[in-house]
Amino acid sequence: MIHAPPLPPADELARGVRSGHRATLARAITLIESRKPAHRAIAEQLLQEILPDTGKGARVGITGVPGVGKSTTIDALGTYLLEQGHRVAVLAVDPSSSRTGGSILGDKTRMARLSMDRRAFVRPSPAAGTLGGVAARTRETLLLCEAAGYDVVLVETVGVGQSETAVADMTDTFLVLMLPGAGDELQGIKKGIIEIADIVAINKADGANLPRAKAAAAEYRAALHVLGAREPHWSTPVLTYSGLTGAGIDELWAQVLLHGERGRAAGAFAAKRSAQQVKWMWTLFDDRLRERIRGDASLRADVPAIERAVAEGTLAPTLGASKIAARLGL
Structure with missing residues (x-):
């Protein structure tokens, strides 16, 4: 049987991460993704060690409707940022992969330039069965x-369900990508997504699509004006x-x-980051409670018996929650 080498102490991992050693960074990320108690203890120490070295970058969340070209956009934006002298990391939140086992960044050929550039770091986040766990x-x-x-850290989400809120809660600027043809999309898009968007950008504004893209932009401006x-x-x-x-990528970054x-x-910037820190703490606490169960x-x-009784309507959800809390000594 082949045994994995023992993990180095947290301070040693922190030094490797700070030095920009890619293999150490990848190993550190794998460590924090582990659910093993021994790994978690080291991960917590590691995060405490590197905390003074965080918070200086730009955090940008990116979402969009299916087919909008998120990967193409990130490749173009990331390449532009590298040319401006930035170092770019791309992360992905993929709540769907708890069913499929896949990741939206599994096909890195869609980010051909970024994935080949040593100044960039592309990492999909594996699913863990719950969106909160992935977000944490x-x-x-x-x-x-x-x-x-x-x-610069770009955080991509698949563009469905709660993942947008989770990503918006961990980034400074939340970018929502749209396609030309706003008439149809305005009917289908959730109002909540537009409400949390800091920037709305219409992709594929080129060639014959350019007039439609400009028309779509006008419709979204009108919708945002009403909101x-x-x-x-x-x-x-x-x-x-x-x-x-x-x-238009330069204007997007501007x-x-x-x-x-x-x-x-x-x-508002410092207040937002502080609120995100506290919210993250409570997300982790909620995850710990679920793990305890x-x-x-x-x-x-x-x-299961409590859940069944609630589903059958013989037990009120409030009482069901109280029963579970009592089992936990709460």
Whole structure:
């Protein structure tokens, strides 16, 4: 039987991460993704060690409707940022892979330039059965990437369900990508996604699509005007660009920088990051409670019966929650 080599202590891992050693960074990320108690203890020490080296980068969340070209956009944006002297990390939140076992960044050929450039680091986040677990580990990975010297971290989400909120809660600027043909998409898009968007960008604004992209942008601007500004210091802009040709990518990044500058000037940037830290702590706490239920034999035996009674309507959900809490001594 082949045994894995013992893990180095947290301070040694932290030194390797700070030095920008890619293999150490990858190993550190694998460590924080582990559910083994011994690994978790080292992971917690590691995160505490590198904490002073985090927080200096730009954190950008990116989502979009299916087929919008998220990977092409990230490849173009990331390449542009590398040319500007940045170091770029790309992370992915994939809640769907708990069913399929896949990852939205599994096919790195869609990011051919970034995946081949040593200044960039591309890492899919594996699923863990719950969105909260994925989001928590993605945020920890984000901190490790910042400590390793990546000053821009792009966090991609598949664009369905709660994942947008999870990513918005761990990034500074949340970018929503759309396709030309806004009339149809405005009917289908969730109002909540537009409400949390800091920037809306219409992709594929090239060739014959350009007039449709401009028309789509006008419709989204009108929709956002009706919703009103979410923050007193920022009105969500609607841009057009082409991930294929790169046209408009510079303006897209300029708006990300402007959003950060205005947030800092208004005092909202620091407040947002502080709130995200606290929310992350409670997300992790909720995960620990669920793990406690899964790991306790007596709890595992009782919970299915409680769930069944709630599903059948013979037990009120509030009382069911109280019963589980009582089993935990709460």
